[in-house]
Amino acid sequence: MPIQQIHADIEQFFNAYCLAYNQQDSQGVARLFAAPSGIAQHGQYTHFANPDTTAKNMHELCQWYAKQGFLQANFKINHLFLQGTQHAIADIAWQIERKQQAPWLFHTTYNLIKTSQGWLILLCTAYEESFT
Known part of the structure; x- marks a missing residue:
């Protein structure tokens, strides 16, 4: 497969x-994670052992976003490091627009794996979180 593809x-x-987050579709977000998978942030690691634990976490995250005045998410791929044709690391800059608040700006790196279902997230690491 060509690199451009x-x-x-x-x-x-x-x-x-991003669309799943913008629709607050926690099940849709969860389906984009491998099982098992995880998230690292604030010096801690949360392990998602199976699709149910991933779905529960994404449901709670979408509820938290809603409480924070979530309007929509936008992203930009800063860097993409291909590791053969079935693995990649993507560094993403996120901007979360919120009601009557400044946007939330942060970065996340994603370790991805290509499966029979397409690309899935193995690990995401959120960093440089700040409110402006």
């Missing part, structure tokens, strides 16, 4: 991921 597939993956 892999880049396009991964960008399409993140468009679907």
Whole structure:
């Protein structure tokens, strides 16, 4: 598979991921994670052993976003590191628009794996979180 096609597939993956968040579709977000998978943030690691634990976490996250005045998410792929044709690391800059508040700006890196279901997240690491 040509490198340009892999880049396009991964960008399409993140468009679907962002759309699921914008629709507050926690099940849709959860389906984009491998099982097992996890998230690292604030010096802690949360392990998602199976699809149910991932779905529960994403449901809670979408509820938290709603309480924070979530309007919509936007992203930009800063860096994409291909590791063969079935693995990649993507560094994403996120901007979360919120009601009557400044946007929330942060970065996340994603370790991705290509499966029979398409690209999935193995690990995401959120960093440089700040409110402006």
